[in-house]
Amino acid sequence: MPPILRHPGLWPTLAVLTVLCLLVAAPLATILGETLGSAAWAEVLASRLSRNLLWRPLATTLTIGVAVAAGCLLIGGFLAWLVTMTDVPFRRSIGFMATLPFMIPSFATALAWGTMFSNGRTGGAGGMLEGLGVAVPDWLAWGIVPVILVLIAHYYALAFTVISAALSSVNGDLIDAAMMTGASRRRIVTGIVLPVVTPALLAGASLAFAGAVSNFATPALLGLPVRMQTLSTRLFGMIEIGQTERGYVLAILLIAVSAVFLGLGNRLLAGRRSFATITGKGGRGRVMELGRARWPLCALALLICLVTTILPIILLAAASLAPMSSALFSDWTLHYWIGEADPAFARGLAGILHNPQLLTALGVTMGLGISVALAANAVGLVVAVTTTRWHLPLLTGAATQLSFLPLLLPGIAFGAAYIALYGAPIGSFPALYGTPLLLALALTAAMLPFAVQTGRATVAQISGEIDEAARITGAGFLRRLWSITLPLAAPGQIAGVLLIFVSVIGDLAIVVLLYTPATPVLSVLSYRYASDGFHQFANAVTLVILILSIAATLVAQLLRKRQRNAA
């Protein structure tokens, strides 16, 4: 028997690998297989249709990606610089608020944009600005400009996180050392500062780019009404009208586009020339004195943060109460929340709390959120334990790669892959389409990278010397588990679960292809209301999601803080 067959880690690793194959590899292999040799490739890539099917949406998608990446770099980079390198007041608060927009689903921000800027062009009364008598031009109300702005407001938080982490590790001595050579200020900036921070800037930009090109909700809400198509909305449209093979081809292309840029970003972050400071100890941080610009810059930063976090929430709340979004703060009514059906009002639709579908959706969403969070977390922990404990040639590497692969997959393409595999019966195994299980599986797979990350942090925390220290006291396994491992791991694990919960209930891209009327979820419901023109209802539903998200985020934040204090 070859030694590998007797390896104690073989069976656990194989088991983990099987689960990962079913969750991640198989759906991808299916869309590849289904389109292999299919005529759809030619139709999409080179036919009379391909201009509308692929090239124009691709051009729009790339334009959006580049513009959003640039915008995020500018705003995220500016805030990161302010927070890590200057003496701006309220640094900690700005640093905290700048990470929040990522917690607000992008369709919430998009809806808020509509509340403010929409005009009568696509029917309806127009938004708040029109109500104030401002004629909003089409380019500001619909299409590529608002899509780009909304996506920047959403993804700059990502760029901020990456860049500020990098900047805070840049050692002020590096710059002093350059000053010692007598180099000019400009030469120091171009020769030392920029090259040192560039990898972080590019990594932040490529993350924002990948996020923007795969985003579905924003172009769907702000672009589709004026027939602006991106790869993700095109892919959605193809599958909705039953042209699944073309849809799959688009999904593969979308994955390729976003993966190339994400891969690039990761490379830069991990590269040997990256910002990571080479140092013994004793480097001094360098705080730049802003002088008179201190308060104006602080105000600007706070304004950016407020406009991208609190303002959309206020707009949504007001718009869920006002009959006309052109008069956001008058005639408030709770009808859209609790009203009975009334033919004279809102085309006879009852308030969302009387809508049986909403209650079902609330149940399904909560159920999905909780079960996916727990399941993903469990799988993530097992994957983390298995891949850190045993190192089998090929197998361990494959498991690790597979568990992080979903990071590269745009949600809507992932949804398409799941339909391809589990949408139809497999042998005697019934089709999962129309069951919550399909949604749960897809979401679990999509959340795996975060769960594995949490799992690894936990494993790193509880293995090693801390556990050994307890073992030396003679404590048995259960005793150690109960009084050392669990208390240490619990806050991190719970925080991980909560963050997955937030991502799940705010997700639209994955579920929009997978839901059926039998399995409604809140985000899709809100999207449906919005695309049918019932904005108040859409806003109300979105607010419900936001309230759940904020509550979960705050709890997670609290737990993190407690954990950090304990460490």
Add this chain to the structure above:
Amino acid sequence: MITLENLVKAFGTGNAPVVDDVSLSVPAGAFLVLLGPSGCGKSTLLRMLAGLENPTRGTIRFGDTLVASASQSLPAGQRGVGLVFQSYALWPHMTVAGNVDWPLKVSGLDPAIRRIRVAEALDLVGIADLAGRYPAEISGGQQQRVALARMIAPRPQIMLFDEPLSNLDASLRVEMRHELTRLHAATGATTVYVTHDQVEAMTMASHVAVLNRGRIEQFGRPGDLLTQPATAFVARFVGTPPANLVPVQAGAWLGLLPDPALRGATGLAMVRAQDWHLSGPGPRSLPAQKIEVVPLAGRLVVTCKLGDQRVTVIAEPEAPLPADLHLALPEAPYALFNIEGQPLP
């Protein structure tokens, strides 16, 4: 030659100065060590020499040139100084050779000359084979050598070091001490070296300035610090092991054992570890408790508790420690200081 006159540095107005009225002068080619505990202002003083901070008051002269005063300051790049940072501050995006080359490039040297200088510098610190690596790909000791090479390649007239060895392990530190001495001899550059390790000061310095809270406690040759400590602070800071300072009151050791050799003083009596010895009870001895025993060069350094103070004493390894441990006092203290730590005549 470096001359400091009444040098003061305070961060922000109204704050207590971090460097307080420092004056000293060393000849060209000297190896000056700034010695002092953490936070005493050593790095700040060094950074003023480098041109990275400006003095609040006072002047810095290199030879006859005034390089810094409260009103004017020669930029760092024009002072002809090189600095090795405690954190090394290697530029992570350049190779080892690139790091050494960049300052030369900035100064506008010919590429051919630069190549020779880089090779020379790398050779001198013994890392010629690492030229193509990035800083992240070499060890801490090697990074240290890159930082040295980068400093010496432009041939500065003055070399500055900020605790360059504090991140290295003990054996590497001994080796690098030797390397630095060799480097100093090879370049002949005037050197200012900051450390809190008195061994480094004793082994490498031609001149030592002991700093405490921004002020100079003593400035002199390394040997002088041992034989003629100017203050109690210096006596307690230098020597291996450092000298003991035993409280005396009205001419009595610990206020208990009167001794005419104390001349009625109240303050601190300096007793070097080799000046007293362990004994049993006796007329000129004080009771003590043993804390630890460290073998050193064939003898023992015994740390004891005397009153509420730790003191050290040298003992011979053959003689067993007395059961009822006492310290037999010397004929006379090596020196006497008053309560403020100033020497008594």
